Amino acid sequence: MARSVRPIILGVVGDSAAGKTTITRGLVRILGEDQVTHVCTDDYHRYDRKQRAELGITPLHPDCNHVDIAAQHLEHLREGEPILKPVYQHTDGTFGAPTYVKPHGFTVVEGLLGYHTKEMRDCYDVRVYLAPPEELRRKWKVQRDCSRRGYTTDQVLTELDRREPDSAAHIRPQERHADIVVSFTPGEEGEPEQLDAELILRDGLAHPDLTPFLRGDGRGITLDERGSERHVSIPGDIDRDRAAGIEEAIWDRLHFATHLRSQRLGEFTIGTNLHRSESLALVQLLILYHMVTARAAIALGGDGARGTVERLAPEPQAPAAAQAPAAVATD
Amino acid sequence: MPRPVILGVVGDSGAGKTTITRGLVGLLGEDQVTAISSDDYHRFDRAERAENEITPLHPDCNYVDILSQHLRLLREGEPILKPVYQHKDGTFGRPLYVSPNPFSIVEGLLGYYTEEMRGCYDVRVFLAPPEELRRKWKVQRDTSKRGYEEEDVLKELDKREPDSAQFIRPQERHSDMVVSFSEGEGGDPHALDAELLLRDSLPQPDLSLLTDGGITIDEGDSERRVRIPGDLEREQAAEVEEAIWEKLHFASHLRSEKLGEVTIGEDIHRSESLGVVQLLILYHVVTAKAAVALGGAGPREEAEEEDTSEDRDAATVE
Secondary structure, eight states: OOOOOOOEEEEEESSSSSSSHHHHHHHHHOOOOOGEEEEEEGGBBBBBBHHHHHOOOOTTTTGBBOHHHHHHHHHHHHHHHHEEEEEETTTTTTTEEEEEEEEEEESEEESSSTTTTTHHHHHHHHEEEEOOOOHHHHHHHHHHHHHHHHOHHHHHHHHHHHOOOOOOIIIIIGGOSSSEEEEOOOOOOOOEGGGGEEEEEETTSSOOOOGGGGSSSSOEEEEEOOOOEEEEEEEETOHHHHHHHHHHHHHEEEEEEGGTSOOOOOOEETTTEEEOOOOHHHHHHHHHHHHHHHHHHTTTTOHHHHHHHHHOOOOTTTTOOSSSSSOOOOO | OOOOOOEEEESSSSSHHHHHHHHHHHHHGGEEEEEGGGGGBBBBHHHHHHHHTTTTTTTBBOHHHHHHHHHHHHHHOOOOOEEEEEEETTEEEEEEEOOOEEEEEEEEETTTTSHHHHHTOOEEEOOOOOOOHHHHHHHHHHHHHEEEEHHHHHHHHHHHHHHHHIIIIGGGOSSEEEEEEEOOTTTTTSOOOEEEEEEETSOOOGGGGGGGOEEEEOOOSSEEEEEETTTTOOHHHHHHHHHHHHHHHGGGGGGOOOOTEEEETTTTEEEHHHHHHHHHHOOOOOHHHHHHHOOOOOOOOHHHOOOHHHHHHHHHOO
């Protein structure tokens, strides 16, 4: 079997209804449906809904998932090998016939426990974690589970309470393994199209420089350097021209991939209505930036985005301008 | 844990794969053996096969690449999430988490189809009963255990014949041991003669001392043909078995009476020739296990190092 360039793997991890599908949908559209293999780790549940009820275990618990098989399948996908993926059916909580999945140029893995083991974490080129405030996530989960999965509000709220200990013990601690942490929060107006985006950008990846966009007229982004992290706030009501300027600058760094610029980013649905959010679009573009950069680097024989940073990164605590390559131990 | 030892039992549908392996599993211990059927790796369910007019014998009707991947994982001692094909209704069920045990027995139709797969086995057995006998066995099994009518089974056999000739039977040449049971003169179903072809790809035990009890051996260049008559007396069989167990002195705790059992319908019968065949297979499996446990690569690798030219020939890709 001829082996082409290995696929790029994006992880989008977060608790149930944290916005994983909303984030990835725009990326899939821009990269092309036929270029992206989509894997959801819910398929790796060990127990079906009935068994979970009997055992009193939540799907957030590692013991409730075939974590080792998920890791194995991720490794296969990264190596460009096909997998026979299990299928968990949210409609009735049972397992269906497995499906044959061939890795495409990009693989997006979304799920609850994607960064649970080191073996898994090592498979991703880009690791995103979604951390909306709990209050907002509860609202989103009620909206989705009532409209699309046939539950009542009471059922969803009870389930959320039941899951809270596992969420605290197993899901939220994964945040620290992410390259990008995304928290959408309601602004003062509380408009769903105008959620503020708070980002933590970590040094594991080389993020584009946003400092040129900190000043100017109207509402713009703010940036706060904290050790090896940068905290970026993108206001939900960011000035449209300023947003366009940032997008332009990022696309400029992706000059080899301008053919991807045909689809709009930032779209999301509430019920069946389509909305657009500037802050969501910018977050998606930042993620896309890393996927596209990793792809280009690998096509040219490099290790991908993470490998490049590890090779070029200065000593921790060294001045920002240091150029001497130094090995940096990660994680 | 040293890596698991993998036995392949390949042959056409109804060739006797389960009969051969059942005794081995019984002897090695259910909790020591991971038994995999390659039928689980069908790509299409029964309804889809009918629509596509494809037989389960065709490589395109199977996830050959996934089977190969799972074989490799089992050999490396990794768990797999195995698909499950349900013979009773021809659909797929919920996949099953399978932990590797010290032994894996992989039985199926296309187990030696690719070089990658062939490289995973420590012992490769191929079952090649005469077609007439296999048809009889398949009718018996499919009408009693899988709910088919005799007429439908015969029709299906005819439909499958071209794929059987093209894809299943050619795998014979990749095996270390070819087993053909055939009806002797009496036609007694539990006194079948066993014809064995033993190839040099594995070091075979010396059987020349065993020929007085009616067993005949025909030495070829890189293979030996052994004939075990179906009417072998119990004492003669016991003598042969004793000699093989003698070579497996480190595994005498495994000895039991479970070899040689055949079920016909609901009844259990005993066949001396089957018992000897199973013990010969066990010999290789147990020897490989011992070699691997002691840090060796396994008898196949050692045989290949000693005799590269002939073995390479036997392992040529189709």
